[in-house]
Amino acid sequence: MSHTPPSRRPGRVAVVGAGPAGMAAALSAHQAGHEVTLFERHSQARPAGNILNLWPAPIKALGLLGVDTEDLGAPCQSEFRNMRGKRRVRVRLPEHVVRDYGGGFIGLLRPDLYERLLAALPPGVLRTGHALEKVEQDDHAVRLHMDDGTVHEADVLIGADGINSLVRRTLWGDSPIRPHALQLYGGYTFDRAVPAPGGLCVLTHSPTVQGAWTAIRSKGRDGFQWWVLSAHDIDRPVPDDIHRAAARLGRGFPAPLPQLIAATDPAHVQSWPLRDRKPLKQWSKGRVTLIGDAAHPTSPYAAYGAGMATEDGYFLGRRLAGVDLTDGQAVRRALHAFEAPRKPHTARQSQTAWALGKVFHHAPAPLRPLRDAVLDHTPLLQKVVGEGTPGEILKQLEEIDRAEREFTAVRDAVRNAVRNAVRDAGR
Structure with missing residues (x-):
């Protein structure tokens, strides 16, 4: 790793897209000592x-980035069941992980995560109302041409601009979106009149429909989120009344799913198609890289899209710590x-969700x-989901521990170098 001499200016990092990936990257690169513009x-x-689940690894990363994760969501354990209530999968994590990170995962509302991330951003980092139109780079810098005619120059560009990423298209050209021909309806309610146990996420499958519900917590309130999804021809329009469409799909599922749907304010229901892109063989080129949905758009079937995006931002900033961003070769190595x-981990999640x-x-x-x-009489699904998911989570927790040790060592070395330079200059 190439360390930045104390006399050299901090690196200039530009991030495009203020979602979980972009905000996490901005926080991590800022902690690494660089000047960041988001x-x-x-x-x-x-x-x-509107609805979201976060596994322990992204929760750990958020905490290390200075994001307040206290009481962010409801601790939950996950189970897959059939329509008769027979359990097909239980996702088990070690007791210390459940204790430290609030359950197997937490159920929350997506706006709450954004609120916590925004609160952690240093003043002046975020610039809203700035659309990117073109990217150019050479050995010395990246130039971002904005829609207002201005040009912003940076040493590193991080494309966190989603599934339709302009940065991705600039680096690697067009690649087709892969429709899953599935439509998801999801909502949430804080109506406590619905009898439902807390601390659980239950995913139930009929022959053609998935119906699920999970506890959530938002701003001190306890409630539930739910979703139903089924095959949907991509050329067929979505019903105008998505609340009624959700209720129709949830009819016949075990309680409390139909009751939760019925208790939900239609204004708190959303619908979206499931889609992704095939994994890229390479994310970075020169001084530019991709993270989050720009790099690996993932179906919500994995319940890990926002989590992987958050991890991406964390790990990227840690890799840039101590790197002289004026040195093109050092940037490419980083x-x-x-x-x-990151590529095998994210590709595995994306492809599993597709399958x-x-x-x-x-x-x-x-x-x-x-x-x-x-699925009812063999351990196949338990192996793929019940054991595969915890294995990936534990691996990411270990990777975060390793990255944090390296980051701390680099940060301390840079601080010592600065301290020594100041002392020598005073002699």
């Missing part, structure tokens, strides 16, 4: 959805070191009874 094309950083361990959507919602009708018999 561009958001909208007039404010706004979430693209970006390669960042993406190398699960196929298995549960696009199996031919004659094969569904056989599929359900396999």
Whole structure:
């Protein structure tokens, strides 16, 4: 790793897109000692959805980035069940992980995460109402051409601009969005009249529909989020009354799902199609890299999209610590070191989500009874989800511990170098 001499200016890092990935990257790069500018094309950083789950690894990363995670969501444990209530999967994590990070995961509202991230950003970092139109780079810098005619120059550009990323298209050209031909309806309610146990996330599958509910916590209030999803022709319009469409899909599911849907204010229901892109073989080129949905757009079936985006931002900033960003070769080495361990992890989650959507919602009708018999009477799904998911989470927690040790060592070395330089100058 190339360390920044005390006499050299801090690196200039530009981040495009103020979602979880972009805000986490801005926080981490700022902690690494660089000057950071975070561009958001909208007039404010706004979430693209309403409901959210976060696993322990992104919660740990958020805390290290200075984000307040106290009482952010409701601790939950996850189970997959069939329509008769038979448990197919239990996602188990070690007791110390559950104790330290509030359950197997926390259920929360997406706007609450944005609020906490925004509160952690240093003043002056976020610039809203700035849309990127073109990116150019050479060996010395990256130039961002904005829609107001201004040009911003940086040493490193981080593209966190979502599934339709301009930065991704600039680096690697167009690649098709992969529709899953699935439509999700999701909402939330704080109506405590619905009898539902806390501390659980229950995902239930009928032959063609997934219905799920989980506890949430928001600003001191306890409630529940829910979602239902099924196959949906991408050329068929979504019903105008999405609350009624959700209730129709949830009909026949075990309580409390239908009751939670019925108790939800229609204004708190959203619907979106499931889609992604095939994993990229490379994220970075020169002084530019991608994170979050710009690098690995992932179906909500993985319940890990925002979490992986947050992890990306954390790890990237840590890799830039102590790096002389004026040195093009040092930047390329740092970006390669960042993406190398992230690509297999994110690709695995993305492809698993794609495959699960196929298995549960696009199996031919004659094969569904056989599929359900396999899922009910063999450990296949427990191996893939119940053990695979905790394994990935534990691995990411270990990676964060390793990254934090290295970051602390680099930060201390830079501080000592500065201290020595000041002392020598005073002699």
